[in-house]
Amino acid sequence: MRQIIDERTGSYSRQPTMGEAHASNMRIAAHVTVLHEGDPARRIMEVVDGAVMLTKLLPDGRRQVVELLGPGDVFGLASCDAYACSAETLTAATITTHDRSALERDPVLAARLLRRFEAQLCAMHSHALVLGRMSALERVAFFLMRLVPEGMVGGTLRLSMTRQEIADFLGLTLETVSRAFSELKRRGLVALLRADEVKIHDRGTMRRLAGAA
Structure with missing residues (x-):
């Protein structure tokens, strides 16, 4: 199914997606929280177009923007069963979501997302150098x-x-x-x-x- 966002309200509806039965597309308005840190991690998400930022809430209540994402980038990482970061659209964006279980069934998808994660990890190393x-x-x-x-x-x-x-x-x-x-x-x-x-x-x-x- 495919999900289409209402640009005025941020709500979305599902529509069929061709190709991958485990995937769905969302058209999301700017400044909409796509997922929350600590929520159950059921999906891996891929930016088709637009911009997304990943954030973490620090113990003292401050927020750290940990990553900026654009077309081709992937998010929804989880070391356990919960999302490690929150994600918010910076601009209107199209996002494809995949069931996490699909990575075990689809080695081509898993390999493609792994290559993307590797590139993003290098970018995060550069960000760490900037901060330090x-x-x-x-x-x-x-x-x-x-x-x-x-x-x-x-x-x-x-x-x-x-x-x-x-x-x-x-x-x-x-x-x-x-x-x-x-x-x-x-x-x-x-x-x-x-x-x-x-x-x-x-x-x-x-x-x-x-x-x-």
């Missing part, structure tokens, strides 16, 4: 350069995350993120067109700040 070794300015530069599509020469980045969500992803305070954006602008590296639009002027310096070669 980079300054606030370097972290914000890393975040912005991560959003630049491969092959993009000019143009404007549209941010689907609020400044607070960026802070939660980079392990910074909201005020520190705002100061870092202002400093990048002061140096002439970026232009802040709107709260959700950034134009990168000096990609070489930004790449060096972000730790890229």
